[in-house]
Amino acid sequence: xxxxxxxxxxxxxxxxxxxxLMAPEVFFSVCYGDDWPPKAIRDLHTFTPAILNGYCRHxxxxxxxxxxxxxxxxxxxxxxxxxxxxxxxxxxDYFEGDEYERVKATVQLLEKxxxxxxxxxxxxxxxxxxxxxxxxxxxxxxFEEFRRDKMKMWTRNRLGYDDALDDRExxxxxx
Numbered sequence: 001x002x003x004x005x006x007x008x009x010x011x012x013x014x015x016x017x018x019x020x021l022m023a024p025e026v027f028f029s030v031c032y033g034d035d036w037p038p039k040a041i042r043d044l045h046t047f048t049p050a051i052l053n054g055y056c057r058h059x060x061x062x063x064x065x066x067x068x069x070x071x072x073x074x075x076x077x078x079x080x081x082x083x084x085x086x087x088x089x090x091x092x093d094y095f096e097g098d099e100y101e102r103v104k105a106t107v108q109l110l111e112k113x114x115x116x117x118x119x120x121x122x123x124x125x126x127x128x129x130x131x132x133x134x135x136x137x138x139x140x141x142x143f144e145e146f147r148r149d150k151m152k153m154w155t156r157n158r159l160g161y162d163d164a165l166d167d168r169e170x171x172x173x174x175x
Contacts, residue, residue, distance in 0.1 A: 012082065012083045012084050012085055012088075013084035013085070013086070013088070013089050013126075014080065014081065014082050014084065014123070014124075014125050014126065015080075015081050015084055015089075015092065015102075015125060015126050015127070016050055016052055016078045016079065016080050016081070016105065016107050016125040016126070016127045017078055017079050017081060017127075017128075018052060018055070018057055018066070018068045018076045018077075018078035018079075018127065018128075019057070019065050019066040019067075019068065019128075019141065019143075020064070020065050020066075020146060020151075020154055021079075021092070021095075022078060022079045022143060023143075023146070023147060023151055023154070024036075024042075024047065025151065025154075025155045026151065026154045026155060027081070028041075028042070029154070029155045030091055030092060030095045031084075031087075031088045031091050031092065035155040044083045045081055045082060045083040045084070046081070046082045046083060047079050047080070047081050048079065048080045048081075048082075048109050048110070048111075049077065049078075049079060049080075049109070049110040049117060050077070050078050050079060050080040050107040050108060050109050050110060050123075050125075051075050051076070051077060051078075051107060051108045051110065051119070052068070052075060052076045052077075052078050052105060052107050052127060053074075053075045053106075053107075053108070054070055054071070054072060054074070054075070054105075055068050055069065055070055055071060055074060055075065055076045055105075055127070055129075056068070056069060056071035056074035056076065056140070057076045057140055057141050058136040058137055058138070058139070058140060058141060059136065059137040059139055059140070059141045060099075060130070060135055060136060060137070060141075061135050061136065061137055064146065064150045064153070064154070065141070065146075066140075066141030067099075067100075067130030067132075067133075067135075067136055067141075068127060068128065068129055068130060069129060069130050069133050069136070070129065078107070078127070080107055080109055080123060080125060092128075096128045098131075099130060099131055099132060100128040100129060100130055100131065101128070101129055101131055102126045102127070102128055102129075103126065103127060103128075103129045104124065104125075104126060105124075105125055105126065105127045106122055106123070106124055106125070107122070107123055107125050107127075108121075108122050109121050109122070109123055
């Protein structure tokens with residue numbers, strides 16, 4: 001379990017997601033138990049395309065999900081999320097599990113410039129880095145393949161991830 005203190009902003013915690021959580025349906029399923037919660041909940045967060053330099057994303061052997069690992073000269077496209085609460089972060093830490101560590105990183109936010117995207121600003125963030133590089137496949141993980149072929153399993157047919165948290169000592173089903 002991750003024990004790193006998250007970065008606070010005036011609107012809450014921030015996190016850059018570079019795998020299954022880039023899909024809003026997965027993010028909302030993990031954090032709220034619903035793949036598309038009411039607009040008032042969705043509006044608590046902002047999601048901005050971002051580039052995470054110095055990392056590479058690979059497929060994890062025998063898994064649907066990827067791993068982000070430090071790797072000089074590489075970059076990963078992800079999503080910078082804001083407005084995360086302590087409860088959101090606890091659920092995300094649980095979701096990522098012991099295979100990942102939440103680490104400090106810097107990302108470049110992207111903004112639309114005509115038909116292209118350009119770097120708008122640099123932000124401090126956290127990212128979940130994979131701890132077992134020997135378990136990675138050589139090829140990169142494909143987000144569009146995940147969305148097309150696997151995402152329905154990751155939104156758990158509208159079942160939330162809270163069910164698993166209820167079994168943990170002291171969780172009492174409330175986060």
